[in-house]
Amino acid sequence: MTMTDNPPAVADGFVVRRSIDIAAGIDRVWAAVTQPDLIAxxxxxxxxxxxxxxxxxGAFGWDDAGDFPFRIEEFDPPRAIAYRWSNAVAGALDPLQVVDAHSTLxxxxxxxxxxxxxxxxxxxxFESHERPDAVVEDHRQGWTSELDELVALVEGAA
Structure with a gap:
């Protein structure tokens, strides 16, 4: 089975955006963006x-970068979910609290x-970051690679 080919994420000013097509039903994709064991x-x-x-x-964690707290800001199953997450330098934040001044949605x-x-x-x-252009580019690259992993996971399980 080949993975659906999707364009990379794009940055427009301080906004990162990516749309991808996944050869799986909406319930399977919804589970992948809301269930901790699948998100991980x-x-x-x-x-x-x-x-x-x-x-x-909750918190998203990377072995090489630490844990980043988040809060659900919108929840409309199975159509939309929004996460606000603190994503400044790991360890510089309270590990249990989202710091709105150092967060993106x-x-x-x-x-x-x-x-x-x-x-x-x-x-x-991204405007609140010390180096917003660098953070935007980091997240643009991140959404390209991470969502490709999501496609592989969901389509592989289809």
Whole structure:
């Protein structure tokens, strides 16, 4: 089975955006962006999530970068979920709290398409960073590689 080929993420000013097509149903894609055990298979190395509702918290973790707390800002199953996450230098933040001044918001939207699901991510809020252009580029590259991993995971399980 070959993975669906999708264009890379793009940056437009302080916004990073990527839309991808996935050859899997919307429920499978929704699970991949909301269930901690599945998130940890494509986004970072681990994920903790207290519950699935607006205001719920958790953390995304990378072995080489540490843990980054997040809070769910929007929850509309199976169409949209938005995470606000602290993503400044690891260790410089309270590991259990999202620091809004050092955070960005990424929002996933899902729509059923012939043959599968279109997933779009839009990340905003980079203006508050000390080096916003570098952070935007880092996240643009990150969404390109991480969402390719999501496609491989979801399509591989289809």
């Amino acid at each position: 298979q494509w986004f970072g190395d681990r994920c903790r999530l207290d519950s699935l509702e607006v205001g719920a918290g 990424f929002r996933f939207t899902l729509e059923e398409r012939p043959g599968g699901t279109r997933l779009t991510v839009v990340e905003t809020g």
